[in-house]
Amino acid sequence: MPRPRKRTEIFALGNEAVVEGALLAGCSFFGGYPITPSSEIMEIMAARLPRLEGGVFMQMEDEIASMGAVIGASLSGRKAMTATSGPGFSLMQENLGYAVMAETPMVLVNVMRGGPSTGLPTSPAQGDVQQARWGTHGDHPIIVLSASNVQECLDMTITAFNMAEKYRTPVILLLDEVTSHTREKIEIPNEGEYEVFSRTVPSMPPEWYKPYEETVRGVPPMPPLGSGYRFHVTGLTHDRNGFPTQRPEEVVELMERIHRKIDQFFYDIQIVEEIMTEDCDVCVIAYGSVARSAELAVQQARSHGVKAGLLKLMTLFPYPRRQTEKILAHAKTLVVPEMNMGQMSREVKRVNMGHAAVRTINRVDGQIVTPSEIFKVIMQG
């Protein structure tokens, strides 16, 4: 038996780990526009991609163009991504909706900074949580992932690409400045140690192909532009052939399918880490760098004899309802610390429906949420 190869260890910035993850996942196109605190992702891509066969890096004129170029690249068969922060994320919203509607896989990394507007450029915040969920107009499903340490930045970027390809949808990776700018030792997995999923391409002859046809998974196969399958892509509501339609039954069919293709795979999409949650009386629900503070607080509480636990959200949307409900069977208190005015606690309250007391910890001053702050609230019970 071949001995397992030792993994390469590197000392990396969160943003650097995102690039490593993207390249491992097969990303070959990056289009972006610089903005703090996400710029390193773009800068490292600028150095790496041109040296890889077929790799394309483009600095576009703005975030709107970045999204356009990324969608164009994805339609041409590439695994493509962009990275930005608050104000840039706002500019990306219109084309994000296009990617949802035209079912275009892509990864959008948003390293959150304080807002609204140009806000606090170099300070950590988690203020774009609901914008990630509802930012683009219209009813739409969306997958939003997060990471709380540098290793997870790498892992979750791979996951983001896999989900984008699997479900033909844009995936948002929401990071905060603390995670992006932390430097830690991480392991680069060897090939074969992680899943790489690529979109299904049609196997039928081009004349039979219907670009938006129903399938078992709800995800139609997707050929690259120029490969012999000529079809129409549009942001307008379209029928199975991809042509614009306003016929109610066709509109409903499309809307239901794009929701269903995500809804039916919650078990695959909703990723959490459960730390001492089996018997907890008090459960902290946190994500991003705040989850690290929370983990420490939970450990401290346990050493003081309080049964505390942590539900770390790695998928923010669709909100991991199942995993939360399990905890509600025994937890009396839920603590939701976050660097915003309460964007995720809304989701928690929605799922909680009065079962437990929900305590929130909110910081919007550009400062991190500390373990002791969370500890204090846990100890209040």
Next chain:
Amino acid sequence: MSNITGNEIIHQYLRHNKKFPHVLCAGCGHGIVLGTLIRSIHSLGIPKDDVVVVAGIGCSGRLAVYVDFNTVHTTHGRALSFATGIKMSNSHLHVIALMGDGDALSIGGNHLIHAARRNIGVTAMILNNSIYGMTGGQSSPATPEGSTTMTNPYGQLDHSFDIVELARGAGANYVARGTVFHVNQLEKIMVEALERPGFSLVEAVTPCHTQFGRKNKYKTPVDMYKWLKSTAIPLERYNELPEDKRAGRMPIGVFVDRGRPGYEERYYAMQENFLKQAAKGAGR
């Protein structure tokens, strides 16, 4: 040019499975532009699979849905950014961006100047009807000064953009202007634009009697075509006119033809170098 008849070409290039009729008004110039585009692609013998038509939003944007190429109907003003991603991902494709004047110059103005500056290998067509057609006749950056629109009931105060000068200044490789009245010339220009490396821009002046003409003394499509006939003048003749005779005339023809390589060519040459170096390093 081929001797195939118009009808046969139509059958070859229109989508048989698309529900017609189309959305354009009778007499609209946009259909003529689409016709020249199809004939020029046909005469160059470019396979349908190698063509990607990327369109913006507006009456002009709707053209993409009818033709049997790879077609992408994007967001308003953003056609060139999508086209850039497509061209860079697969540089052997002929990527054609169809845009309205509002689409290309107003909301998409930034993308237009940067696509030209980069000299990305895309053939851009601006269907200039000097109005926002689809949204009901509001003024566009190409609306002539003094004319009346839904949002300029007292006459347009802004100067109108000179698309040719804009594209030239921004660095486009090939810039030409034609009109739907001068169809043969427009087709010739289109053929050249498709053949040129780098960013080619064709301004196709096309009348919108419904939204522009009605309010500006060109009641019928015929009035509009007569207006095109009397205003347009070949560039060479225009250049010979004394300054005072130039007012109100619109030169048509080829304005810029620089032969510079496209962005994708320069990018992939750089990449080729890296890969060669790496291979050499590995061989040592």
